[in-house]
Amino acid sequence: MDPSSPPFQGWRACDACGDRPLQTAAEGVLTVSADLIEERRAALRARQETAARGEPVDDDPPGLAPWDWGHRECFPGRTPEYLIDGDHMDTLAKLMARTLELFDADWFLETAWEDAVRRFYAIPIE
Ligand SMILES: [Zn+2]
Numbered sequence: 001m002d003p004s005s006p007p008f009q010g011w012r013a014c015d016a017c018g019d020r021p022l023q024t025a026a027e028g029v030l031t032v033s034a035d036l037i038e039e040r041r042a043a044l045r046a047r048q049e050t051a052a053r054g055e056p057v058d059d060d061p062p063g064l065a066p067w068d069w070g071h072r073e074c075f076p077g078r079t080p081e082y083l084i085d086g087d088h089m090d091t092l093a094k095l096m097a098r099t100l101e102l103f104d105a106d107w108f109l110e111t112a113w114e115d116a117v118r119r120f121y122a123i124p125i126e
Contacts, residue, residue, distance in 0.1 A: 015068045028071065029075065030084040031078045034081075034082055037065045037110050040065055041110070043061075066111075066115065
């Protein structure tokens with residue numbers, strides 16, 4: 001454990017099964033659904049098309065795609081592009097390294113990354 005990092009917290013509960021606590025962070029993955037990202041994009045396109053026709057857009061814009069945490073086997077079908085191994089984010093320095101890598105992905109800013117980071121680390125709000 002890196003003593004200069006705030007503690008990695010909130011990782012024992014699996015979002016998918018909920019009833020089997022993770023024993024080590026390495027058992028877990030942080031993952032986002034490519035399907036939800038696609039659904040979000042489709043909803044945004046539909047809103048733009050509605051507006052382009054001059055019709056009122058009265059529904060709320062879609063939110064950012066949430067990240068899920070839990071046992072790797074609890075998220076079948078999630079591809080490596082959308083997975084971060086638990087032991088690759090168990091210090092703030094590692095999570096920052098993953099963040100910088102993720103900026104290269106064209107879908108990253110469509111995900112609720114801030115929520116994911118704040119779940120695991122107490123980051124001061126300034
Ligand atoms: Zn699980």
